[in-house]
Amino acid sequence: MNFSNADLSGANFSDANLEDANFKGACLIGADFTKARLGGANLEGANLSGAHFEGTSLSREQAFSFYGARLTKAVLDGATLNFAGCDLRDANLSHTNLQGADFTKARLGGANLEGANLSGAHFEGTSLSREQAYSFYGARLTKAVLDGATLNFAGCDLRDADLSHTNLQGADFTKARLGGANLSKADMRRANLTTVDLKGTKLDGADMRGAILNGSSVNLASTTDTRWV
Numbered sequence: 001m002n003f004s005n006a007d008l009s010g011a012n013f014s015d016a017n018l019e020d021a022n023f024k025g026a027c028l029i030g031a032d033f034t035k036a037r038l039g040g041a042n043l044e045g046a047n048l049s050g051a052h053f054e055g056t057s058l059s060r061e062q063a064f065s066f067y068g069a070r071l072t073k074a075v076l077d078g079a080t081l082n083f084a085g086c087d088l089r090d091a092n093l094s095h096t097n098l099q100g101a102d103f104t105k106a107r108l109g110g111a112n113l114e115g116a117n118l119s120g121a122h123f124e125g126t127s128l129s130r131e132q133a134y135s136f137y138g139a140r141l142t143k144a145v146l147d148g149a150t151l152n153f154a155g156c157d158l159r160d161a162d163l164s165h166t167n168l169q170g171a172d173f174t175k176a177r178l179g180g181a182n183l184s185k186a187d188m189r190r191a192n193l194t195t196v197d198l199k200g201t202k203l204d205g206a207d208m209r210g211a212i213l214n215g216s217s218v219n220l221a222s223t224t225d226t227r228w229v
Contacts, residue, residue, distance in 0.1 A: 019060050020067075039087075040067035047075045054082040058091040059107075064132060066090040066110060089130050090137075109157075110137035117145045124152040128161040129177070136160040136180060154192075164202075 001021040009027055014034040023043045030050040039060025048071075058069040068090030081101035088103075090110040098113075100120040109130025118141075128139040138161030151171035158173075160180040167187045174194045178201045185205040195215040203218070205225045 038069040041069045043069060043071045043074050045073050046071075048079050049075055049077045050079060051076070052080045054080060055086060056083065057087045058083075059087045059089040066130070066132070068092060068111060071096050094140075108139040111139045113144050114140045114142045114162075115144060116141075118149055119145055119147040121146070121149045123150060125156060126153065127157045128153075129157045129159040138162060138181060141166050 001018065003021060003023045003026050005025045006023075007027045008023075008031060009029040011028065011031045013036045014032050016036045018036055018038050018041050020040040021038075021042070023041060023046050025044075026046045028043075028046050028048050028051055031048065032052045033056045034052055035055040037057045037060065039057055041058075058071075060067050066089045068088065070092040072092050072094050074096055076097050081098060083106045084102045084104040086106050088106055088108050088111050091108075092112045093116050094112045095115045097117045098121060099117055100122075101118065102122045103126045104122055105125040107127050107130070109127055128141075129136050131137075136159040138159060140162040142162050143165045146167050151168060153176045154172045154174040155176060157177045158181050159177050161178075162182045163186050164182045164184040165186065168183075168191055169187050170190045171188070172192045173196055174192050176196055178196055178198060180200050182202045183206050184202050187207050188211050189207055190210040190212075191208075192212045193216050194212055197217055199217050199219040201222065203223045203226050206223075207227045209227055209229060
């Protein structure tokens with residue numbers, strides 16, 4: 001389905017199968033994507049102002065591989081971004097305005113959120129890692145804006161996630177899995193890392209002042225220039 005640059009304002013795509021559809025540059029103001037399937041779809045640069053996302057899948061699996069939707073630089077002003085419990089694995093959401101989005105218990109393994117505006121977004125029970133062929137693919141949140149976001153990753157899978165250069169002050173990582181994760185130059189002040197195995201986590205240049213490390217283990221070889229006090 002090729003809807004590139006089409007005017008589809010107010011279109012009702014609820015429950016529709018839109019996998020691999022091309023919406024690049026399309027006008028989708030006020031469109032309804034409730035429970036739609038958008039795995040592999042191209043929404044790059046589309047105007048999704050006021051669009052409605054709820055229970056929407058942005059990923060599809062085929063032959064043990066994942067194909068995520070591409071929303072890079074899409075306009076989402078005023079959109080309803082309820083991705084709670086949704087599958088967003090390998091979705092490309094880089095440099096996208098996702099203010100206030102709800103990612104509660106969503107699957108974001110392999111997703112690209114680099115440079116995205118996630119101010120006020122809600123992360124609770126969110127998985128940032130996925131396993132494929134005995135390897136782990138973590139979400140990328142490098143330089144994402146997380147001001148005012150709810151960062152509750154307690155018990156979550158964040159293996160191989162890239163959280164470098166990210167503000168994670170006060171985040172809760174209690175009993176989270178952070179093996180292979182990159183927290184280089186991240187702001188981890190007052191973060192709760194109780195009972196977390198950090199031996200395989202990159203902490204070079206991270207600000208760990210005030211972090212809670214009760215029961216945690218750290219490989220000091222991976223903590224070059226890390227600030228502890």
